[in-house]
Amino acid sequence: MRVKTSIERTRAESAVFMLGSAGIATGTLFAMCWVAGFDRVLERLQAINPVWFAVAFGAEILAYVGYVLSYREVARVEDGQAMANMDAVAAVAAGFGPFVARGGFAIDVHAFKRVGMSDRDVRVRVMGLGALEYALLAPAACVVAIQFLAHGSHKPAPGLTLPWAIAVPLGFAAALVAVQKRDRFNGRLADALESIYVLRCLFTRRKHLIGPLGTAIYWFGDIVCLWACLQAFTHGTPDISVLLMAYATGYALSRRTLPFGGAGAVEALLPFALSWCGISLAAAVLAVFAYRIFNFWLPTLPAALGLRHLRATPRAS
Numbered sequence: 001m002r003v004k005t006s007i008e009r010t011r012a013e014s015a016v017f018m019l020g021s022a023g024i025a026t027g028t029l030f031a032m033c034w035v036a037g038f039d040r041v042l043e044r045l046q047a048i049n050p051v052w053f054a055v056a057f058g059a060e061i062l063a064y065v066g067y068v069l070s071y072r073e074v075a076r077v078e079d080g081q082a083m084a085n086m087d088a089v090a091a092v093a094a095g096f097g098p099f100v101a102r103g104g105f106a107i108d109v110h111a112f113k114r115v116g117m118s119d120r121d122v123r124v125r126v127m128g129l130g131a132l133e134y135a136l137l138a139p140a141a142c143v144v145a146i147q148f149l150a151h152g153s154h155k156p157a158p159g160l161t162l163p164w165a166i167a168v169p170l171g172f173a174a175a176l177v178a179v180q181k182r183d184r185f186n187g188r189l190a191d192a193l194e195s196i197y198v199l200r201c202l203f204t205r206r207k208h209l210i211g212p213l214g215t216a217i218y219w220f221g222d223i224v225c226l227w228a229c230l231q232a233f234t235h236g237t238p239d240i241s242v243l244l245m246a247y248a249t250g251y252a253l254s255r256r257t258l259p260f261g262g263a264g265a266v267e268a269l270l271p272f273a274l275s276w277c278g279i280s281l282a283a284a285v286l287a288v289f290a291y292r293i294f295n296f297w298l299p300t301l302p303a304a305l306g307l308r309h310l311r312a313t314p315r316a317s
Helices: 011-036 038-046 052-076 085-095 105-114 119-150 158-180 187-204 210-234 240-250 265-276 281-297 300-312
Strands: none
Touching: 011 038, 011 265, 011 281, 011 300, 038 281, 052 085, 052 119, 052 187, 052 210, 052 281, 085 105, 085 300, 105 119, 105 300, 119 158, 119 187, 119 210, 119 240, 158 187, 158 240, 187 210, 210 240, 210 281, 240 265, 265 281
């Protein structure tokens, strides 16, 4: 029996997925509060400074704008297909929503096919989109990790910083060598290498630089959103290097990669990552909860509208 895709599900079925995501997130929040200590969490909650939530809201809007810009550029790079602004907005919004059991990249497959791409082009661009996300975040985390190691910092511990400092340069070097020989491979490996070539085109061709720029705007906006939420509960500016290391570690997989927009996974991983970097776990739990309201739950309505738009949009001939 064929399993329905996210596009084919009815409103009732999508609502069930959303309620399931809410249940997972709520259960995870309760568990994290228990680990952090309910009394400590309540103490932080009573000292809240909500003015920072306005900053978080604005930053998250900026993040979504950036992702739409990079999304359209990935679609059109290397003789791809131009995507209408509204189609890109709908695909990005739906892909970050709680309705997709297989992760937002399942929405991307549908969106890219809708503009007339072949199955291989779709696979290459979906993988390229994922690679583009980390082509900026991973090197930034690597630089910060090297700085921590050079200063002999014990917070975050070397067990957290060493993998970033070592794996990222090795991974980039291996990818650059492999992409030069991509014509020798076939199947999924060939598609993966072709996606890296697409990524290189985005960075090396001036007409496509809006792609990396949009991704930089996305990460900047999303990190500022988390920073503002931390401000609301810590009343002190977290060190940007510490925040970046925690953020990158907590997002070893992006929200778009994880099922149901990362419901439950982000609420568990990100507070621990912040705690490992020296931020109070109680403050981190509340900050991540507030952050998820802005980057996940408030965009639920746009995500539903985006899903509706994709369902109604005819496929390109």
